[in-house]
Amino acid sequence: MNYDYxxxxxSTTGFLAPLFxxxxxxxxxxxxxxxxxxxxxxxxxxxxxxxxxxxxxxTDVEIAHDGLxxxxxxxxxxxxxxxxxxxASSFSAYREDRSQAPWLFDGRTFWxxxxxxxxxxxxxxxxxxxxxxxxxxxxxxxTADAELLKIAxxxxxxxLEERIFKExxxxxxxxxxxxxxxx
Numbered sequence: 001m002n003y004d005y006x007x008x009x010x011s012t013t014g015f016l017a018p019l020f021x022x023x024x025x026x027x028x029x030x031x032x033x034x035x036x037x038x039x040x041x042x043x044x045x046x047x048x049x050x051x052x053x054x055x056x057x058x059t060d061v062e063i064a065h066d067g068l069x070x071x072x073x074x075x076x077x078x079x080x081x082x083x084x085x086x087x088a089s090s091f092s093a094y095r096e097d098r099s100q101a102p103w104l105f106d107g108r109t110f111w112x113x114x115x116x117x118x119x120x121x122x123x124x125x126x127x128x129x130x131x132x133x134x135x136x137x138x139x140x141x142x143t144a145d146a147e148l149l150k151i152a153x154x155x156x157x158x159x160l161e162e163r164i165f166k167e168x169x170x171x172x173x174x175x176x177x178x179x180x181x182x183x
Contacts, residue, residue: 002030003052003137006112008074013058013067015101016112017050019122020168022096029099030122031169034129049126049134053141053148054078055113066094067105080141081148084113098168116151123155128162 005028006014014028021029027036030049037047057079061072084104091104091111100121104111114122126134134152142148 002033002050005029007056007078008076010074011071013061013070013072013103013110014112015096015099015103016055017052017114017122018096018099018101019118019125020099022098030125034131044130045132047131049122049131051119051122051134051136051148051152052078052114053081053136053138055081055084055111057112058110059108061105061108061110063107066092066103067107067110068094068096068103070110072110081113081115082141082143084111085115085143114148116147119148120151120155120160123152124159125165127156127159128165 003017005018006012006016017030018028019030021027021032027033034044034047034049038044055078057075058067058072059075061067062070064070088104091106091109093102093104095102095117100118102113102115102118104113123134133156136149136152139149
């Protein structure tokens, strides 16, 4: 599972499923999780990258850094992407450059979720890492026209250029000091 790195169990906002960590010592990223499995001997073609079609929110969030990595009151439960998309116009939208992870913030409420840009980025990365594919939790969270599912499918078959990811990945030790394998 490559999601739920943060959620309602945390009093601090963050990214639901960051592809890359913003901190080289933070193991909470998809890149790190996949590298850990590979370092343990799991072949990449046996791994699936999880894509969440939902998000989490916090209220009473501190305003610094547009709400990102700030304390707040976590809202219990998740909400599907189609709901988040329906309320997004009342928020300012932000994107972390390295991971392409989106978030919404209105000065009080913070949302972490996935959108077509982040799904394209992740599915393309899965393709270049020669993973077995992706899995989704859950399809009912998508829009009626399957916006996220379609972009995931297209990105697995026609991924972004690999150089985009080489510029973003870092060689760093795993939690046990084993270097992350690179191809």
